[in-house]
Amino acid sequence: MPFKIAILGTGNVGYHLARRLKEVDHEASMVIGRDAEKARSMVETLSLNSAYTSETNFSETPFDFVLLAVPDKAIEEVISRYRFHKNTVIIHTSGAQPLDLLKGVAHCGVLYPFQTFTKNKPVDFEQIPLLIEGNSEQSVSKILELATLFGHDIHQVNSAKRLKIHLAAVFASNFTNYLYTIADDILKDTGLQLSDLNHLMQETVEKAIELNPRMAQTGPAIRHDEEVIQKHLNLLERHPDYKTIYTIISEQIGLLNKK
Amino acid sequence: MPFKIAILGTGNVGYHLARRLKEVDHEASMVIGRDAEKARSMVETLSLNSAYTSETNFSETPFDFVLLAVPDKAIEEVISRYRFHKNTVIIHTSGAQPLDLLKGVAHCGVLYPFQTFTKNKPVDFEQIPLLIEGNSEQSVSKILELATLFGHDIHQVNSAKRLKIHLAAVFASNFTNYLYTIADDILKDTGLQLSDLNHLMQETVEKAIELNPRMAQTGPAIRHDEEVIQKHLNLLERHPDYKTIYTIISEQIGLLNKK
Numbered sequence: 001m002p003f004k005i006a007i008l009g010t011g012n013v014g015y016h017l018a019r020r021l022k023e024v025d026h027e028a029s030m031v032i033g034r035d036a037e038k039a040r041s042m043v044e045t046l047s048l049n050s051a052y053t054s055e056t057n058f059s060e061t062p063f064d065f066v067l068l069a070v071p072d073k074a075i076e077e078v079i080s081r082y083r084f085h086k087n088t089v090i091i092h093t094s095g096a097q098p099l100d101l102l103k104g105v106a107h108c109g110v111l112y113p114f115q116t117f118t119k120n121k122p123v124d125f126e127q128i129p130l131l132i133e134g135n136s137e138q139s140v141s142k143i144l145e146l147a148t149l150f151g152h153d154i155h156q157v158n159s160a161k162r163l164k165i166h167l168a169a170v171f172a173s174n175f176t177n178y179l180y181t182i183a184d185d186i187l188k189d190t191g192l193q194l195s196d197l198n199h200l201m202q203e204t205v206e207k208a209i210e211l212n213p214r215m216a217q218t219g220p221a222i223r224h225d226e227e228v229i230q231k232h233l234n235l236l237e238r239h240p241d242y243k244t245i246y247t248i249i250s251e252q253i254g255l256l257n258k259k
Numbered sequence: 260m261p262f263k264i265a266i267l268g269t270g271n272v273g274y275h276l277a278r279r280l281k282e283v284d285h286e287a288s289m290v291i292g293r294d295a296e297k298a299r300s301m302v303e304t305l306s307l308n309s310a311y312t313s314e315t316n317f318s319e320t321p322f323d324f325v326l327l328a329v330p331d332k333a334i335e336e337v338i339s340r341y342r343f344h345k346n347t348v349i350i351h352t353s354g355a356q357p358l359d360l361l362k363g364v365a366h367c368g369v370l371y372p373f374q375t376f377t378k379n380k381p382v383d384f385e386q387i388p389l390l391i392e393g394n395s396e397q398s399v400s401k402i403l404e405l406a407t408l409f410g411h412d413i414h415q416v417n418s419a420k421r422l423k424i425h426l427a428a429v430f431a432s433n434f435t436n437y438l439y440t441i442a443d444d445i446l447k448d449t450g451l452q453l454s455d456l457n458h459l460m461q462e463t464v465e466k467a468i469e470l471n472p473r474m475a476q477t478g479p480a481i482r483h484d485e486e487v488i489q490k491h492l493n494l495l496e497r498h499p500d501y502k503t504i505y506t507i508i509s510e511q512i513g514l515l516n517k518k
Contacts, residue, residue, distance in 0.1 A: 235422065
């Protein structure tokens, strides 16, 4: 018997969860949004058969799961404002928030899809780790079943570990993206643009994974090439913020290869 | 008539240049190394028909090109120590060094293959930008011909622009690699490892190129999510260096989306 799944939230994450469920022929039975119009629009965009609503009382609606796809800060408010059937498993999808945030809910857990989501850019759920947690053995086993609909790389991790993994992702994704912003800025008026660095950036990822990033480290800082470092710093004279970042990261890289 | 090309240097870059020339059936006629044994070993490893030597006087040997594949710091010394035929075009392959470094050489230039090189990991020269420069129109046109042997994405840029491009690459490659080191470190004891972040890292590269990194920025810092930022900083309590990097980059990302 297929699960009855509700998705609460019509942003990026809600969109991709709904899209994935449709992809595996297991559509959400309902999309719930604070703004009914946005819920309708998501259902239409994805050509879902799901109902949509801005109602908040589902105490008589026996969903198997409600997936909370709302901003971290909204999770607590949602829990206090909505009513769900006592058997429904309420699941948040945040990397940084503990399971504790759902305390008071009889059956609850976490399903954190470990990827960066952008509307309209499909996510290959088969390839991404799904980090799950539950407040009881029963919840865990149900969430595990649910997670297998989304993908196959499933890891059961507690809230403390999930927060660490989320932090690692911030360094490996949010912060690297910011370094790409700096690179893009520096490339102005050089005739090259960030897309010309595509293969360099891809190769850097591949090397880090294949060799381990400590082994893969190259560049002037690891060679203690003070002359090149000074030339770079001169170029950054008018960008004190970039200069600070350059200096700090170069110092740290230098420590990996102490003279 | 095929060019007579010598490769001077038996490290990473020399290896990949020699490998590429063989790939396009245009082998280097000679591999020159300070250590004849290393030159021999490179020729053998790549099954080249090239001669190898540790000689320094080539004033009677009319190479069309000598490609200097030596560390940045060694370029000047090589120029003073070696003798080449007056018609030979001497080319360095550094991103950070100006053409000026070869002043005094009648025909000279730069061919900077814009990629990170690792021994034994083949580089797809067709895909990477080749940045060239020459000290005269005649040198430029000869270096352009040489560059087409290596690849097709050729850009003529002066030394100042090449240094900027090199700096951009340091941010987009060397520094991102260091952030992967931090991520790898943070992941210890979580059950996940850096390879589990592979798809996240790849997707981050793709999004930055497709959307521009300013548009692609996600994470707690761009949302000014102080609660999550504080949780992350708490996790980094025992890593003051990582904490400093986290704080500075988060502040900068925050400025992209001023409250």
